[in-house]
Amino acid sequence: MKVSGERHFEAPRATVWEVLNDPAQMAKTMPGVESFDIQDDRHWRAHVKIPLGLGGLRMSIDFEKMEEREPEFAKLHAKGNGVGAVLNMDTSFNLSDGANGTTNMKWEADVHLLGPVASMGQRVLQPIVNQQVSQVLGALDKQVQEAKAE
Numbered sequence: 129m130k131v132s133g134e135r136h137f138e139a140p141r142a143t144v145w146e147v148l149n150d151p152a153q154m155a156k157t158m159p160g161v162e163s164f165d166i167q168d169d170r171h172w173r174a175h176v177k178i179p180l181g182l183g184g185l186r187m188s189i190d191f192e193k194m195e196e197r198e199p200e201f202a203k204l205h206a207k208g209n210g211v212g213a214v215l216n217m218d219t220s221f222n223l224s225d226g227a228n229g230t231t232n233m234k235w236e237a238d239v240h241l242l243g244p245v246a247s248m249g250q251r252v253l254q255p256i257v258n259q260q261v262s263q264v265l266g267a268l269d270k271q272v273q274e275a276k277a278e
């Protein structure tokens with residue numbers, strides 16, 4: 129399942145880059161994070177509870193930064209395991225300068241779910257993925273605004 133979009137930030141590109149590349153700040157943008165461990169600046173792990181209808185799916189997700197070209201591009205791979213599901217996700221973003229010291233971001237994510245949870249089908253999973261993406265982008269904007277204020 130591929131999702132993509134654009135986001136505009138009322139902050140300079142360096143600030144947006146800093147937030148996007150700080151695992152501790154990114155952890156604050158992810159819904160359902162129960163714990164977060166940073167191994168180094170390219171590897172970290174989150175234990176999350178993803179809301180799925182009547183309950184939640186608990187997963188342990190390992191993140192690895194695959195590629196980066198500061199201050200414009202980064203690619204991240206995530207592999208998650210939970211009861212009834214395996215998650216593989218590749219995400220990337222491109223940053224560019226906007227007008228008056230703002231930043232534009234084009235992003236995309238390719239999400240693959242395997243296991244019984246995946247059998248719920250795209251029709252059921254797409255709205256959940258869209259909601260999660262919307263929450264992450266809203267939280268990211270909040271982190272960027274807080275970083276800009278410092």
